[in-house]
Amino acid sequence: MSDIPQDISHDQYAVRLKKLQDLRAAGSDPFRANCTQSHFSGDAKALYVEGQDNLVTVSVAGRLVTFRVQGGSSFVKIQDQQGPIQLYFRRDVLGEERYGEFKKSLDLGDIIGATGTLFKTKTGEITVRVDAFTLVSKALRPLPEKWHGLTDAEQVYRQRYLDLIVNPESRARLMMRSRIVASIRHTLESRKFLEVETPVLEGVAGGAAARPFVTHHNALGTDFFLRIALELRLKRLLVGGYDRVFEIGRIFRNEGISRKHNPEFTMLEVYQAYSDFQGMMDLVKAIFSNLCRDVIGTFEIKHAASGQMINFAGDWRTVRYFDLIDEAVGSKLSALRGTEGYRPAVIEAATKLGCEARDDWQTFEIVNEIFGKKIEPALIQPTFVTHLPKELCPLAKLNQQDPGLIDVFELCIGGMEVAPAYSEQNDPFVQREMFEAQAGEEKQNIDHDFLLALEHAMPPAGGMGVGIDRLCILLTGAESIRDVILFPSMRHSENKG
């Protein structure tokens, strides 16, 4: 252990180190192996019987977050998973020596355990009157300031534990994410879906159009891709006879980082045999309905960006993709689909709306630029956008009336695409064609093993993907994806000693 200089009063680390050494010298372990926690803070407070002070004994444990000494009595607060609880220390209860130790050896940020009885203070706060306490784990570093909390964005993300200790909104928001995922699991399990786990390391990164991360397996002497979607593995399970499956898993896309993008993010994908995209509408509404009831506690939430109230109750709007395009353009543009005049008309419409229309873009890409820039951001209320052009998703079933369209929906809420779903393509010949059209020259990117699986027959099915992070942004009112990811991706920082 390092030497301590004479005047350490300004150095909070040194002051705490000195206290720690004094504890050790007195034969007390400042980092205990265990401590009794009979109740969480909230559960303990719930045991208090009105007007019956000092009857119920509890043992609580947590981090010391406020420390108010007033001569012979002191109020402190500790914080555990359920939040804060106040403790009351008295000299006449603990005795001169122990009370002195309480004042001398403890600091804000320490983890302590305390046993005592519940009572209500004259200001009405249920509090533990402490009979015995233990320093369980000594904090050598001071906590950030309590009133302003921690605001430095970099420190919030890099040292999330500090953010969680001192910023109650962050605690609540990130805990809500856990409850959101639990609620979704519960909805799916109650509908007899099996939760499965499929490989992160893949030979072919399929199921979406995105740049993958590449890594290397030493023993096999070969490169692997980190998955960019769950789709092709889960559909193999439909072939294998798992009729209802889902996975909530991390996927990786080697693209930019922004308010709405993290290189690794969480996707729910669900597949239900003998269903279709319309069955997925019912399912996603059930998922949202349960989320509203069990997690949010209301069927109306405020959309952070626009201030509008988003209403999840009642019927959700269903509208065809090209109806929205025609509406935005202000003419019957879609009637020209398949004619020679279509592309020039699309370019003119896009230009008029101030959207990009690059020469090297295909026509459907220009149309989708209009959708992405002018239409999607305005879809605040839950909206199923259906009948998209087939080029946008090569894994969906073609529409029977119009084979240029696919049987899909994009669920848009709060101006974001929250969940795409479709009737799954199960015709191996069509699937191969779609793959080849998409791959272009890069034929090695085709997942031939998946096509082989389709040749063994896949039942008709509805499938859906839900971006969990974006869902959490929506439901928590967060401004950035980093606010709903515990440890967002950051550039490496040098480790400081």
Next chain:
RNA sequence: GGGACGAUAGCUCAAUGGUAGAGCAGCAUCCUUUUAAGUUGUUGGUUCCGGGUUCGAAUCCCGGUCGUCCCA
């Protein structure tokens, strides 16, 4: 990848190119029902890093690191 902005005490923030400050935390003091507790006193700085301009740089210039936002 491009642009704008930012980095000062443990934390939150000040500081015309002219002695780097405050609040909280810390240290010392008084206080047996407090709620950002209060009281009296007080310590604490590689101003992100490296260059440059200047009599003099937290401040101006150049380069870098990290972050935030916007754009692609």
